[in-house]
Amino acid sequence: xxxxxxxxxxxxYNAEKYIAKSIESxxxxxxxxxxxxxVNDCSKDKTEEIIKRxxxxxxxxxxxxxxxxxxxxxxxxxxxEQANGEWVAFLDSDDIWKEEKLQKxxxxxxxxxxxxxxxxxxxxxxxxxxNPYSYVRQVPETVSYKRLLNQNVIxxxxxxxxxxxxxxxxxxxxxxxxxxxxxxKILKNFNVCAYGVNEPLLVYxxxxxxxxxxxxxxxxxxxxVYKHMKLNIFQRSYYMVQYTIRSLIKYRNINKS
Numbered sequence: 001x002x003x004x005x006x007x008x009x010x011x012x013y014n015a016e017k018y019i020a021k022s023i024e025s026x027x028x029x030x031x032x033x034x035x036x037x038x039v040n041d042c043s044k045d046k047t048e049e050i051i052k053r054x055x056x057x058x059x060x061x062x063x064x065x066x067x068x069x070x071x072x073x074x075x076x077x078x079x080x081e082q083a084n085g086e087w088v089a090f091l092d093s094d095d096i097w098k099e100e101k102l103q104k105x106x107x108x109x110x111x112x113x114x115x116x117x118x119x120x121x122x123x124x125x126x127x128x129x130x131n132p133y134s135y136v137r138q139v140p141e142t143v144s145y146k147r148l149l150n151q152n153v154i155x156x157x158x159x160x161x162x163x164x165x166x167x168x169x170x171x172x173x174x175x176x177x178x179x180x181x182x183x184x185k186i187l188k189n190f191n192v193c194a195y196g197v198n199e200p201l202l203v204y205x206x207x208x209x210x211x212x213x214x215x216x217x218x219x220x221x222x223x224x225v226y227k228h229m230k231l232n233i234f235q236r237s238y239y240m241v242q243y244t245i246r247s248l249i250k251y252r253n254i255n256k257s
Contacts, residue, residue: 003031005087006086007088009091010090021096027060039076047093051063080167086162089160097203101121119197125205139197142195142196144193149239159183
């Protein structure tokens, strides 16, 4: 397997506090055949200024700005459209990658006889002030559509996916977990499993203002995903129980650390 070009798509909105570290974590990857596509969603702070500074420093960084504030789904979809790579990775502008993240995902692709279309990793966690949690999120080696319904173990900032797949299954509905919805659609529509690297190669920032930070809001958005996938009321109820149990365990472990 040759070293394919990986296009990293990073949506950004008022991200001046964290985006420099996020960009540097991409540029410092041991895997070098990459391009970084940053989509600025009409930020009102110094986000644009920071992005342009990195564009001047490294030719692999490309900057785009939405004409109007359009949301994270639009920004990611637009980034995928601009991508030249065979593979696309997503990284939110407040998350960070370990240096070997992309290389270990490429190594996984080389090992598998049937080339996966969606690869993810485990995660560690930090708070808004860079303080680390001791909790590490373990992930299964593979996850099927039915298994993913129980709990979204695929963090968006850990994903590496085929561009052609992301071009055909676009993100939508920012008012729910738009990434969870896409992973479910991919696994169901293409009848495949996603493959995991069970190492904390993503450093996920927990923010009080994030979707996942508000537990009631997060549960409501998960229910909306199940509804959008056309699960009947009994299926939705069953999977919401599974989601609730697993989420409580996850948050309890994070809070303990």
